[in-house]
Amino acid sequence: MRTGMMALAVGLLAPMFLPALPPVGLMLVLPVVGLMLLPFRTYPLAFLLFGFTWACVSAQWALNDRLPAHLDGETRWLEGRVVGLPQNADGVVRFELADAHSRHEKLPSLLRLAWYAGPPVNSGERWRLAVKLKRPVGLLNPDAFDHEAWLLAQRVGATGTIKDGQRLSEARWAWRDSIRQRLLAVDAQGRAGALAALVLGDGSGLSREDWQILQDTGTVHLLVISGQHIGLLAAVMYLLVAGLARFGLWPLRWPWLPWACGLAFAAALGYALLAGFDVPVQRACVMVGLVLLWRLRFRHLGAWWPLLLAFNGVLLLEPLASLRPGLWLSFAAVAVLIFTFGGRLGAWRWWQTWTRAQWLIAIGLCPVLLALNLPISLSGPLANLLAVPWISLVVLPPALLGTVLLPLPYVGEGLLWLAGGLIDWLFRALALIAGQWPAWIAPSISIWVWILGSLGAVLLLLPRGVPLRPLGWPLLLILVVPPRERLDEGLADVWQLDVGQGLAILIRTRHHTLLYDAGPRFGDFDLGERVVLPALRKLSVDNLDVMLLSHADADHAGGALAIARGMKVVRVLSGDPPGLPAELSAEACESGEQWQWDSVRFQLWMWADARDSNQRSCVLQIEANGERLLLTGDIDVHAERVLLDSPLAVPTQWLQSPHHGSRSSSSMALLNALKPEAVLISRGHGNAFGHPHPTVLARYRKQGLRIYDSAEQGAIHLQLGRFQAPWTMRQQRRFWRDPPALAR
Template structure:
C-alpha cells in the first residue's frame, strides 16, 4: 500500500509541475510509464497514471474554478456569504465571499474582494447582494518571488476584485447555518478584542486561538521566520495534536472512573477527540494546514475505533492520500510537503532505529533531524533556512505547547464565565509570550541566524536530499561524511558569472510601478524600487527576494528616478536588507536620511567594460516632477538600454533636440508606463529600439499601456512586451547577441 500511495501522489505532482521543467523530462517519464504498463508490476504504472487522471478529472469537475476572461472588468451582481474573518485597515475591508448565485450564471465558488468604505460592519456569515468587478487570479511573477496565483489556487479562490459603491449593496441576512464555524470565529474574535485588544500579543493570541493572523505584527512575523518557528503561529499538527492529546486522555481518565461502563473507553475517547479537534479546526477556519492535521488525526483515531493496528507510516500516507484526493491542488502548497515530512521525520526519530535515551536526548534529536531533513525543502521553497532553528524550537515548542496554548485556551473559556478570571489567566499567557519572544529576539539578532541560499539547479537539490538522508542514517554508518559533501552544492551556490563587457537587465514585475536591476560582472545597479502600500512594499515583496535568489547581497548604486510612490516605495526595505554603497536621485529632499547624490546630465562611470551615462535631468528644470526623472543609458559592445523613468513629451522633445544621437538604444523601458503623454514619435524615432519593455500593472486603473501608444510602437516596428503579461523580463546583453526571456514563459503551468 505504501508504494502505491506514493506513486499516486507522485502522479498528481508530475501532472501539476512536470511541464515547468524541460520537455525531455516529461518524455522520459511518459516512456517509463509505457514500459511499466507492459511489465510484470504494471500495477505501479497504473497508480502513477491514476494520480494524473484524478487531478485531470478533478480539474474538469471544478470547471468554473477560475473566472473567464470575458467577465473581467464587468459589473456583476452576486449573492454570497462572507467566508472567514474579514481583514480591515483604514481604507478597506478584505474578505472572501462564497458565491451562492450571480446574474450571469456560474462564477468561481469563492472570490476574494476588497470593499472600500463599506456602509456597515462586515462580519463572517453575513449574506450580501453586491455589485462586484472581478479579474482572474493574478500576482507578481518574478524569480524568487511568492507565487500568489498558485496560492489562490490551493485556497480554492477563482477570482479577485472589489465591491462597487453604486448600486448600493444590500445586507440580506446571515448564513443559513446557525452556530456555524464563522459565527464562532466571529464571536471569539470579538471576545479577544475586548479582553486583550490593547496587548502587544493580541495578534499572536488570535493566530493561536482562531487562526486569524491579520493582527500579527510585521516585526513578530519576521522574528518567527528568522528563527524557524513560524510554524508555531499556524494552527496545524502541533496545535491539533495538543488539543487531541488533552481531549483523549481526559476523556479516557474520566471514563475509567465510571463503574460498569458497557463501552470500550479508548473508542469513546477517540470519538470525543475527533469531535473536539474538529471544533478547534473549525475555529481556525478549516485552513489547508488545519485540514491536513485534522485528516491525519481522524485516520489515527479511526484506527483506534476500528481496533486496527496500522504502521505509523501507513497512517501518515493514508492521511496524505485523503488530503490530495479532497483537493489535488494542495500538492502545490509548500505547507503540505513540510508538514507531512516533519511528521514522518518525528516518527523516524521515535522508532527504535535511532534508540533515543531519555526525554532530553530524544527532544534534541527530533530538532536536529527536523533541521537536516527539512533543509532541502526549505531551500527549494524559500531560498533560506534558519541555522538556529533547532535551538529556537527547543525553547519555543515546549513554551507554546505546554504553557502558552493551554493557558490561552483556558483564558478564553474563563472569559466566558468572568472577564476578571479571563484577564487573570491572560496575564500568565503574556508572561509566556514575554519569555518566548524575548528568547527568540536574542537568537535572531545573531548575524548568522539566517542563511540565504541563491537559486540552485535541480541536480544540486536532489543531491541535498540524498545528503540529508545519509546524515539521518543510524549511528555506525561509516560514510556519513558523504552527506555533508552532498549538501555542499546547494549551500554554496556559485552564480553564473557575467563576462566582462556584457551585462544583464531584469525588468521586475512590480505591478503599476517600476524596478529594474542591471548586473555586470562585478557590480549591481537598481533603477527604482516600485510602490509602497499599507500592507507592504515592492522592496520586501519582490526586489529583495529577487536579489537573494540571484546571490546578490550588496548594491553598488540604487538610483531613484523621482519621488513618486510607484518608483520610491520599496527603497527602505532594500536599504534594511542589503548593503547599498550609493543612492542617486533627482529629488534628494525625498531621501535626506540616506544622504543621496544628485542625478545630473553628464555623469558617467564604467563597470567591467559597461558604461553608465545619465542623460537627464539637466539643462532645463521642468515644472512636472515626471519630466525631471533620472534618464539612464547603459551601453557596451553587446548592446544598449535606455531607462527614461516617467518622462513625458516636454522632456522627450528637449532630449530629442539636444541629445538625439545619445538616445539610440537596442532596448527601451517604456516612458511613464506606456502613457499617451510619452513615447512621442520623434522620441521613438531617435531611440529606434528593437524591443520596448512596459512596466505596467495588470488591468490597472490608468488603462496603461494606452492602445494609441501600442499602435505607435507597432508603426515603428518595435516589439512590445508588457510585464503584467510576461512576468519579469530579462535581457542578456552578451557579446554580439541579445537574448530576451520572460519569466511566465519559463514557468509554464499545466493547470
C-alpha cells in the same frame, strides 16, 4: 497495497509538474483503462491512473471556474455570502464571497475582494456589491511566491475591488467569526490577535512585525495552528479518560477504551473545525484517527503507513493542496522525525531526543524550503527548542480553556488574559533571537546542486557510524554556498522585475551591480521589501554598487529605504534627491556622467530645466558590445524633446517605455530618433491609470516594435550584448498560468 498507495500519491501529485492539463478526452479514457487493469492485478498502475485523473479533473474544474476574460477589469453589481474570516488591516477590509451571482453574467463560485475604507463585514452576511473584477493573476518573479498558484489552491476564481455595496441580511451560522470577535475584544495584554491565530488559525490580527519575528525564528507553525496542537489535545483527552478509568472514576457500563478513542478523535476534529480545517490540520486529524484505530483494534500499522494514508487522504479531499507549501512542510517534518527515530537501536535521554529533534528537522527541511523558495530560519532550532513546549504546554491550555469558558463572567477572560501575557513574553524572547539571526534567503541553485545538497541532508539524518555519513556536511554546504556563474566580459545581465505599477530594473556586469528604481510603496505595502529585495537575494546580489532612483515618486523610489536597510548600497543617485528620505544620502544625477564596468558603458542624462519630479527623471544609457538599452523613468514629451539634443539620442535597440506607456510620453520624435527594436513596459495589471495608453501602443506597433509587458509576461530577463530575444517568466509554463503572450 502499500505499493498501490504510493502509486496513488504519485498520480495525485503529477499534475502540479505539468505545463498544461491533458485534454478532456484523455481524462475520460484514463480511469477506464485503470478499471481494465484491475483484473490483471496491476494495482499500482491502476491507482496511478485513478490519482492522476482525479487530480487533473479537480484542477480543470478550478480553472473552468475562473472569471471569463471578457469580464476582466469590468465593474459589475453582484450578490453573495461572506465566508471565512474577514480581515480588516490598514483600513482595508478583505474577505471572500461565495455563491456570487450577477443578473447578466455567470461568476466564479468564490471571489476574494478588497474594500478600501469599507464598513465592517462579518462572516455569514449577504451583500450586494459593485465590484471591479479581475482574473486571478499575480506578480511573477524569479524563484518567488506564486500568487496565481496560491489563488488556484484556494479555488478563488476572481479577485476584485469594491466600489460600493449594501448589506442584504445579517450573519447566520458564523460561529467562528463570532468567537474571533469575542477573542479580539478580550483584554489579552495586547496579544488578542495572537490568541485568535492560536485558537482559530486566523493570523490577520498579527502585525507585520510579529510575522517577521515568526518567520525569522521559524515558529510560524506554532501560532497559526499546526497539527501538533491537534495531536496534543487528542492525547490529553485520551489520557483523561484512561486516568479516570484507572482510578475507578469512569462508569463501568461504558467501556473506557472505545470512549477514550472516540472522545480523543472528537476533540481533535472539533479543534480542527474551529481552526478552519487547513492542510496541516487535515494531516493531523487523519493520523490521529489512524493511531486511535490501531489502539482500538490492537493492530500494528508502523509509522510510515499512517503517514502515507494521511498524505493520500489530504490529496483526495483536495488535490490542489499540492500547490500549498504547507502540505510539503507539514508532511516533510513528520517524515524527518519518523526517519530519524524509527530505526534507532539505542534510546536517547529525553533532553537528547528533544534537542536533536530540532536540529535534525532543520537539516531535513532545508532542501524542502529551498525547493519551495522559502526563507530559512538560522535560529529555528534554538527558537523552537524553547517555543514549542512553551506554546504547547503553557499557553495552549489556558487559551483553549478560556475560549470555552468565555460565557462565564471573569473566568474565561482571566484565562485569556493570562494566555496573552504568556504569548507576549514569548514574542519578546523571539524578538531578541530574530534580531541576532534573521531568516536567510538563499540564492537560486540548479537542480543538480539541490540533489547533491538533499543527499547530504539525508546522510546527516542517518544514525552515527553509518558509512559515508560524514560526507553529508560538505554536500549540505553546497546548498549554502552554491557555485556562482560569472558573466562574460562586456555583457550586461538585465532583469526587469515584475513589481506591478512601478519600476525596478537590475543590471549586472561581471563584477558590479546597479539597480534602476526600487519598486513601489503604497502605505505599508512595500514592494521593495516584499519583491525587489528577495529577488536580489535569489539572484545572488549581496550588495549594490549603485542604486539609481530616477525620481522621487513612490512607484519608483518607494522601496528604496527597505533595500538600503536590507543590503549594502555603496552609492545612491537620483534626479530628485530632495524628495527622497534623508537616510538614503542620495547624490544628484549629473548629465554627462559616465563610467565603465567590465567593458560595459553607462551614461547619465537629466533635463536641467525640469519643472516637476517626472521631468527630473534621471535617464541611464547602457551599452554592451554595441547593443544599447535606454532607461527613461517617467520623462514626458517635453523632456524627450530636450533628450534628442543629447549624446544619448543615438540608435538604441531597447527602450524602457517612458512613464509606463503614458499618453504624455513616447513621442514619435523620440521613436524616430532612437529607432528602437523593442520596448519594455513595467505596469500593474488593470491599473487605474490606463497604462499603457492605446495611442502609445499604436505608435509602437506602427514602428514595428516588439513589446514586452510585465503585466502580461512577468519579469523579463535580457542579456545585453548578445543581441538575442529576452526570456520572460510566462515562458516557464504551468497549467494554472495563462499562456505566455507573444511580444506584440
